[in-house]
Amino acid sequence: MINYYIDGVNDIHFQELLGYERINEEIEQVMRKFGYKPILTPNFEYYDMYSMDQSLSRDKMFKLVDRTGKVLVLRPDATIPICRMAANTFKDPNEILKFSYVTTIFREDNSKTNYKKDFIQGGVEYFGNNSPDCDAEIIAVAISMLLNLGMDKIHIDIGQVAFLEGLFHGLDLSSKEKERINELIENKNLGDLKLYLNKLQISSEVFETIIKIPMLFGSYQKVIPQAEKLCINDSMKKALSNIKEVYDILKLYGFEKYIYLDFGFTNQLNYYSGLIFKGYAEDCGDSILSGGRYDQLSSTFGVDRPAIGFGINISLLTEIISAEENSQDYFDALIKYDTSQAENALELAALLRDLDFSVDCINQRYTIDPESYRFIFEYAASGLYAMTKKDVFNISTEEAIDLLKGEPKQ
Amino acid sequence: MKNLNIALAKGRVASAAMKLLIDCGCEFPDYSKESRKLIFHDKNNNIKVTLVKSPDVPVYVEKGAADAGIVGKDILLEDKADVYELVNLNIGKCDMCIAGFADKKPDYSKKITVGTKYPHITREYFNKLGVLTEIIKLNGSVELAPIIGLSDIIVDIVESGKTLEENGLVVHEKMFPISARFIANKVSLKTKFEEIQWVIDSLSSLVERDE
Numbered sequence: 001m002i003n004y005y006i007d008g009v010n011d012i013h014f015q016e017l018l019g020y021e022r023i024n025e026e027i028e029q030v031m032r033k034f035g036y037k038p039i040l041t042p043n044f045e046y047y048d049m050y051s052m053d054q055s056l057s058r059d060k061m062f063k064l065v066d067r068t069g070k071v072l073v074l075r076p077d078a079t080i081p082i083c084r085m086a087a088n089t090f091k092d093p094n095e096i097l098k099f100s101y102v103t104t105i106f107r108e109d110n111s112k113t114n115y116k117k118d119f120i121q122g123g124v125e126y127f128g129n130n131s132p133d134c135d136a137e138i139i140a141v142a143i144s145m146l147l148n149l150g151m152d153k154i155h156i157d158i159g160q161v162a163f164l165e166g167l168f169h170g171l172d173l174s175s176k177e178k179e180r181i182n183e184l185i186e187n188k189n190l191g192d193l194k195l196y197l198n199k200l201q202i203s204s205e206v207f208e209t210i211i212k213i214p215m216l217f218g219s220y221q222k223v224i225p226q227a228e229k230l231c232i233n234d235s236m237k238k239a240l241s242n243i244k245e246v247y248d249i250l251k252l253y254g255f256e257k258y259i260y261l262d263f264g265f266t267n268q269l270n271y272y273s274g275l276i277f278k279g280y281a282e283d284c285g286d287s288i289l290s291g292g293r294y295d296q297l298s299s300t301f302g303v304d305r306p307a308i309g310f311g312i313n314i315s316l317l318t319e320i321i322s323a324e325e326n327s328q329d330y331f332d333a334l335i336k337y338d339t340s341q342a343e344n345a346l347e348l349a350a351l352l353r354d355l356d357f358s359v360d361c362i363n364q365r366y367t368i369d370p371e372s373y374r375f376i377f378e379y380a381a382s383g384l385y386a387m388t389k390k391d392v393f394n395i396s397t398e399e400a401i402d403l404l405k406g407e408p409k410q
Numbered sequence: 411m412k413n414l415n416i417a418l419a420k421g422r423v424a425s426a427a428m429k430l431l432i433d434c435g436c437e438f439p440d441y442s443k444e445s446r447k448l449i450f451h452d453k454n455n456n457i458k459v460t461l462v463k464s465p466d467v468p469v470y471v472e473k474g475a476a477d478a479g480i481v482g483k484d485i486l487l488e489d490k491a492d493v494y495e496l497v498n499l500n501i502g503k504c505d506m507c508i509a510g511f512a513d514k515k516p517d518y519s520k521k522i523t524v525g526t527k528y529p530h531i532t533r534e535y536f537n538k539l540g541v542l543t544e545i546i547k548l549n550g551s552v553e554l555a556p557i558i559g560l561s562d563i564i565v566d567i568v569e570s571g572k573t574l575e576e577n578g579l580v581v582h583e584k585m586f587p588i589s590a591r592f593i594a595n596k597v598s599l600k601t602k603f604e605e606i607q608w609v610i611d612s613l614s615s616l617v618e619r620d621e
Contacts, residue, residue: 155601188599190614191498218603260600280597287597319551363491 004374008108008117015327017317024102026148027122027312034141036100036124041081043104047071052300060108062117064389074106079271079294082125087301090127097127105351116315123291123311130295130306132242135275136249138308140306142279142289143255145312149321151281154258157217158264158277160243161292163227167209167236171202181210181363182266188214206231212229217262226307227263242275270298277310284320330372332357332404336364337379340394345379357404374405414457414605417476419464419485422569423590426478426501431459434612454613468493468593477598478606483588484567488528497592497613506531509574510556510563513558515582525555526565535565535585552575556561 012020031038047063050056050073062074075081078101086097102122109116124141126134139156141373146154164185168178177200184193190211197207209230216223216230224244231237243261249254265276276292291310298305333352337345342363347362362368370376377400378385378392386395386403414590416431418424425443436452438459450459462470467481468491479493482502506528516522521542526532529547531616536543546561553573555561567588568574568581592613599606 153601155597157600187493188594189495192495201458217600262600280601283474283601285472285595285597360568 006117008115016318019321020314023124023149023314023317024319026315027145028100028102030141030145030148031100031122031124034098034124034137034144036098036126036141039082039085039099039101040103041075041078041085041101044072045075045081045084047073050076050083056107062108064108069079075103076105076107078103078105078121078123078311079125080297082309083127083294083297083307084128084301086125087298087303087307091126091303093298093303095128098124099127100124105311119313120313121311122314123309125307125309127298127307128305130274130293130308132245133249134316135242135246135293135308136253138245138291138310139250139277140253140255142204142277142291142310142312143253143258144283146279146288149317151321153281153283155260155280156258156277157260157262157265157280157404158243158246158260158275160239160275161266161272162239162242162274162358163236163263164213164266166233166239167206167213169233169235171206173200173202185214185264185265188264190214204350214264217264218260220256220259220261223261223263224351227261235356239274248273264280275308279312282320284318285315288316288320327372329374330358331360333359333375333377334370334373335359335361335377335379336368337361338364338381340381341379344384348377348379348384348400351397352401352404355401355404375400412456412602412605414455414478414609415460415476416457416604416609417460417462417467417470417479417481419467419479419481419590420461423464423480423482423502424461427499427590428459429502430480430499430613430616431457431609432611433616434520455477455608457609463490471593474595474597476595478592478594478600478609480569480590482590484528484531486591487594488530491593492596494596495591495593496599496610497617499590499613500593500617501574502588502590504567504569504588505581506565506567506588507581508563508565508583508585509568509581511578514562514616516562520580522563523561524563524565525552525561527552528565531585532565553579567617568621 050061051058056076064072067070067408082099090097104118105121106118124138126138128381143154143156180196184196191212194211197210209232212230216226228239231240247256248258250259271294272292273295277290278287279289280287289310289312293308297304298307335345335349345361349359352359364378376387378387383394384397384400385392386400416507418427428441435454436457437454438450438452440447441450448461460476464485467479468486468489470476471479472491480499484506510516518541521544523544523546524532525546525548527548529545532545546555548555552564552566552581555564556579557577563582571581574580594606
């Protein structure tokens with residue numbers, strides 16, 4: 001027998017899917033409560049759109065060729081297409097647009113512990129507002145989602161891309177050198193960072209500032225005074241005051257206890273331009289959500305509008321909160337019938353379905369797993385019977401309906 | 411205080427790394443170099459050390475099964491892991507080298523055959539030079555490859571050069587230096603910061619003292 005199982009993809013079974021649905025519901029509820037309109041972009045986008053932006057590695061995308069020879073990709077990211085969609089449809093850059101989505105992201109995840117070809121992501125994107133209020137709202141939405149899912153040990157790390165870029169500003173560094181420094185900072189690789197900086201023509205002041213950035217993380221009270229000392233120009237000061245303002249607004253939400261800072265976050269997706277953040281919970285060894293401000297991305301689609309958003313990894317969430325739902329009582333009734341009673345049984349099933357009950361109706365000669373049904377009836381040649389764990393008793397169709405009505409679904 | 415799990419690479423690095431941790435103030439009553447045990451508890455600081463095969467260290471750490479780890483840079487370069495690489499410990503020092511017969515320098519203008527435990531590092535290095543290679547992945551005793559005619563040259567870590575010498579090979583080129591690194595899971599560094607911080611600080615000060 002040939003095994004047609006593809007590496008890196010999953011079948012989702014019934015109970016697991018119920019878990020997904022519950023998580024989706026909790027997440028969509030929060031999106032709605034904060035005023036985000038659900039939308040969906042196509043599964044396909046032009047490969048060119050992604051290669052122009054260079055924020056995603058090309059090897060990670062799934063490419064297809066359409067009939068005219070154009071190269072398409074399966075949606076490897078949600079933000080860029082939504083930004084494109086917003087620019088195509090809404091031309092006024094000052095209009096406030098708040099969108100939400102839950103969709104599959106097709107992207108090869110090469111990390112050795114978590115090899116995957118696709119995953120389900122939820123998220124929100126907020127266009128037309130570049131104020132700290134907007135930054136804070138996005139983070140509040142993220143925290144609310146985790147709280148709504150009943151998670152604890154929530155930890156949100158906030159960083160600012162503009163802080164490091166402000167530092168680079170005015171330095172005579174090639175983009176390759178900046179990229180290497182970013183990479184070393186991102187990995188908090190202090191040893192190699194020092195060695196690399198020693199080779200570059202930079203002042204000792206800049207050197208000392210850069211090597212402090214990887215370890216510039218922790219609680220707000222601890223990090224802010226340290227970061228203040230490192231500001232050597234106005235753009236760094238501006239980036240820092242943005243974080244302070246956002247933090248103050250998050251206090252109004254009562255969420256400051258979840259907030260930590262990390263100035264060592266660098267611009268991994270090229271489009272980020274300001275505040276960025278990641279969220280962790282429940283001792284999971286990976287970040288569950290991440291997002292940030294991308295004020296310049298939209299201008300590549302012809303409308304210059306600020307934006308911020310984040311995505312939450314729903315596939316990962318289902319792994320963390322062992323999301324297998326109890327599937328008992330998923331259906332209301334199972335009616336097994338003797339061939340001679342087929343007409344009566346089907347009639348009863350139709351009646352119950354009209355009353356919005358879920359009913360499975362099947363000839364008794366088949367075996368079926370009774371696990372997922374609230375009630376089991378048997379239409380034998382001698383009449384209708386209700387079967388409980390302890391008892392079998394003869395009932396009328398009216399009594400059967402009352403039985404279903406009497407015990408509402410929990 | 412939360413429990414801190416550290417994964418150590420068995421073999422070359424382990425004994426030096428254990429010594430570093432003991433110098434930091436850890437005490438492992440069960441530990442001795444000859445011991446076959448794989449898990450050691452430190453009685454002072456709530457640290458659990460697990461000995462695993464070196465390529466598994468980054469896997470344990472990335473997945474969060476261990477909060478931190480100590481492993482050679484060669485492993486980190488060969489199989490890239492999404493972890494923080496916090497401290498260069500300057501132990502387990504050696505060089506990644508190209509080696510072969512002294513009298514048979516390979517002709518880089520033609521396709522060469524390379525035997526190595528590090529196919530990824532090798533491919534990347536020769537690609538940069540624009541040299542065509544056929545890479546043969548081996549799991550040990552790489553020095554044998556040129557001797558039995560399996561490959562023209564080898565790429566391997568060289569500590570003293572003694573193994574090479576005894577097998578009649580010489581280093582053609584030192585590619586880059588290798589040393590052991592202290593790595594940490596990206597989330598653990600944040601959520602167990604206090605526990606990890608003193609290890610980082612103690613290790614860094616030990617390293618600086620030795621420099």
